[in-house]
Amino acid sequence: MAASAGDAPPRRIRARCLIVGGGPAGMLLGLQLARGGVEVVVLEKHADFLRDFRGDTVHPSTLRLLDDLGLGDAFARLPQRRERALHVRFADRMLALADFGWLRPHPWLAFVPQWDLLDLLAGQARACPRFALRMATEATALCFDGDDPGGRVAGVLARDAQGSLRIEADLVVAADGRDSVLRAQSGLPLRELGAPMDVLWFRLPREARDPDCTHAVAGRGQFMVMIHRGDYWQVGLILPKDAAGAVAASPTELQARLHALAPDLDARVTALAAGGLHRLQVRVSRLRRWHRPGLLCIGDAAHAMSPIGGVGINLAFQDAAAAGNLLGPALCGAAPVPEALLARVQRRRMLPTRLIQRVQIELQRRVVARALAAGGPPPRAPRLARLASRLPVVRALPAWLFGLGPRPERIRFGAAGDSGR
Ligand SMILES: Cc1cc2nc3c(=O)[nH]c(=O)nc-3n(C[C@H](O)[C@H](O)[C@H](O)COP(=O)(O)OP(=O)(O)OC[C@H]3O[C@@H](n4cnc5c(N)ncnc54)[C@H](O)[C@@H]3O)c2cc1C
Incomplete structure (x- = not known):
């Protein structure tokens, strides 16, 4: 300076x-x-x-x-929502693909x-x-x-x-x-x-008939995550990097993408406030x-x-x-x-x-990039996903990897009781 x-x-x-x-x-x-x-x-x-x-x-x-x-x-007194499992909604059904319920002492993730x-x-x-x-x-x-x-x-x-x-x-x-x-x-x-995708974050109103859990919606060309926030959804629409800018700039394009994924949602885009769209450039x-x-x-x-x-x-x-x-x-x-x-x-x-x-990176290559490159209507649940959702040990694996992770830390310096010597 x-x-x-x-x-x-x-x-x-x-x-x-x-x-x-x-x-x-x-x-x-x-x-x-x-x-x-x-x-x-x-x-x-x-x-x-x-x-x-x-x-x-x-x-x-x-x-x-x-x-x-x-x-x-x-922390427990902060406004939050706890989820014990993460679900994916396919064209024909909703499946739980990650289960946090066996982790102790906190068998959930908190939003x-x-x-x-x-x-x-x-x-x-x-x-x-x-x-x-x-x-x-x-x-x-x-x-x-x-x-x-x-x-x-x-x-x-x-x-x-x-x-x-x-x-x-x-x-x-x-x-x-x-x-x-x-x-x-x-x-x-x-x-x-590297990453093949960007995420557009925005809010949509939640309605009583909507699913009562945080979930992902599987699609072709785009897919999304929907975080349950009580009276609204925090939506993350995942798009190919080269498409995200154009979709962010055009409410009509956004509506068309949402319609392809979840026809019950696209009408709610009109509730999107100006400036209510946030692009996360994934890196x-x-x-x-x-x-x-x-x-x-x-x-x-x-x-x-x-x-x-x-x-x-x-x-x-x-x-x-x-x-x-x-x-x-x-x-x-x-x-x-x-x-x-x-x-x-x-x-x-x-x-x-x-x-x-x-x-x-493996998931980005094998799942995300393929889904984004594909065309057509949202897919039915593949056999592998149906099988995974029935095997507790398979549902437990992603919950362990992302929920606890390898080599989880515990606080030794500055733990409860220390208050500035
Ligand atoms: C739009 C968006 C959406 C995301 N969504 C998710 C999600 O859904 N789930 C998830 O787990 N992660 C998500 N992330 C990532 C997550 O927020 C970060 O991984 C996490 O916050 C990293 O924490 P951090 O403290 O390292 O950095 P940050 O949270 O980025 O904090 C850095 C801080 O430094 C401050 N700062 C920057 N430069 C300076 C400077 N020069 N001088 C003083 N202060 C400075 C910033 O204001 C900021 O407060 C998202 C990130 C973004 C940007």
């Missing part, structure tokens, strides 16, 4: 740990570290957490972390507005004496020791309503999401894994290396996930929990955090990330 003549010099702040991004990854890590007594500053560029159509799928893996934090009861969950975490963190959340403050650039871009990351430049800021820290955590500015400046190489990517001296990337900043399985926020929480456990004790001291510790966070989280992305 170049200062022009006459600009006031940036105000200076120091923190032991600076987290950029108040999404799921940043807020959970901030809370954990603050509970454990670390001086931590979180920057969030927006003035509030109010964002519609983000990851709202809270899996059992996250519910266990909330229990560890002593927030299970507070919760992301802002409510972030508000809960922020409220808890604010009660810790060494925590500061600076809303409406945007990091614009990394700072390096000796202003040498090859050197150790020493903080960030940022701007808020009062002007520019220089925040110095012993460790900067980039939790600034899939378009991470810090990652872009870090020079860490990103590997794009699947991951960093080869999540760190360099003084900097660690976590959550979407380290790996953007496909929406398949609704794992995005849950993996972000898992990364944060692992980072808190591994880095918290070192951050309680005053010595620089060795890069070897940052590498341990990556080593711990890389396996689940790669495994889940591998499954998502």
Whole structure:
């Protein structure tokens, strides 16, 4: 950020740990570290957490972390809907293809507005004496020791309503999401894994005759997920990447696509408010290396996930929990955090990330791309799906993979009872 003549010099702040991004990854890590007594500053560029159509799928893996934090009861009081199974609607029948009912202690997944969950975490963190959340403050650039871009990351430049800021820290955590500015400046190489589809998110009114569960609707050329939100559906229409822009721009085209999938729904498109359509450009990517001296990337900043399985926020929480456990004790001291510790966070989280992305890529290739390339009316339930829906062990597998995942984390640093030493 170049200062022009006459600009006031940036105000200076120091923190032991600076987290950029108040999404799921940043807020959970901030809370954990603050509970454990670390001086931590979180920057969030927006003035509030109010964002519609983000990851709202809270899996059992996250519910266990909330229990560890002593927030299970507070979470249960948030507005939410619990689903024990996920269904797919074919032309001839509806089948349950994932069953969470055998998972313990939370045999369900919860759909919760992301802002409510972030508000809960922020409220808890604010009660810790060494925590500061600076809303409406945007990091614009990394700072390096000796202003040498090859050197150790020493903080960030940022701007808020009062002007520019220089925040110095012993460790900067980039939790600034899939378009991470810090990652872009870090020079860490990103590997794009590709996705054939984009998602258009919008709301439609729910009617009494509609199914009473969250489900996907199988189609040819497009398909959709319908998240039960009480009096409305949160609909995600999945389209080939090259078609999504045109459909987003044309209500008639959107109506035709919906009519092909679910003729009972298309008339409700008229209820769609202007600006009520949100396009998610699906990207699947991951960093080869999540760190360099003084900097660690976590959550979407380290790996953007496909929406398949609704794992995005849950993996972000898992990364944060692992980072808190591994880095918290070192951050309680005053010595620089060795890069070897940052590498341990990556080593711990890389396996689940790669495994889940591998499954998502296979599903994108074998199921999504084929369905999107096909034409004709919605399909009848294939024999394999009918068989799967009858075998509990087959229904349990996707629930385990996406609901708990390999190497699920538990919170050891900053768990319930710690409140800032
Ligand atoms: C439209 C959309 C729909 C989605 N739907 C689903 C879904 O259905 N299920 C699912 O599991 N996942 C979904 N995801 C993905 C999910 O939201 C993310 O995987 C998850 O939120 C990642 O958490 P995070 O904390 O790593 O990053 P984010 O949630 O992206 O949080 C990053 C935060 O950093 C802030 N920020 C960014 N840049 C700066 C900066 N320079 N300075 C300060 N703050 C900054 C942002 O405002 C944001 O609050 C969706 C994502 C999008 C965009």
